[in-house]
Amino acid sequence: MSDYTLVHNEEKCQYEYHIEGHLAQFVYDDQNGVLYITHTLVPKELGGRGIAGALTKDALEDIEKRGLKVKPLCSYTVSYMEKHPEFKRLLP
Numbered sequence: 541m542s543d544y545t546l547v548h549n550e551e552k553c554q555y556e557y558h559i560e561g562h563l564a565q566f567v568y569d570d571q572n573g574v575l576y577i578t579h580t581l582v583p584k585e586l587g588g589r590g591i592a593g594a595l596t597k598d599a600l601e602d603i604e605k606r607g608l609k610v611k612p613l614c615s616y617t618v619s620y621m622e623k624h625p626e627f628k629r630l631l632p
Contacts, residue, residue: 543594544557544559544591544594544595544598545557545558546595546598546599546602548602552567553567553568553569553570554566554567554568555568555595555598555599555602557591557594557595559586559591560585560586562583562585562586563583564581564582564583564586564591564592564595565579565580565581565595566579566580566595566596566599566617567579567580567581567614568610573607573608573609574608574609574610574611574632575603575608575609575610575611576610576611576613577610577611577612577613577614577617578613578614579614580592580595580596580614580616580617582595592616593620596616596617596620597620597624600627600630603630604627604629604630608630609630609631609632610627610630610631610632611631611632
C-alpha cells in the first residue's frame, strides 16, 4: 500500500485518492465480477509524483482481495500490468 488512503467508491465504480483537494481516480465497469478498467485519471496538479502508479497498485491489490478479475482497457493500466507481471494473475 502507498502513503495515500485508498477509497473504494462503489456507487461511482471507482477507486479514489483524495490529495490536497484533488481527486485521482481509477475507474471501472463491473461486468459480473470482471472489472473493466476504463480510466486512470490524475489531475495535472498532482502529476509527476507517482500517484497513478500507486493508485493502480492499491486498486489492483484490493480487487485481488475481493476475489475479482480485471480486464484493462485503459492504456495506463495495460502498460502498468505489462511492467508488473505479478498482476497478470488477475486477468480473466
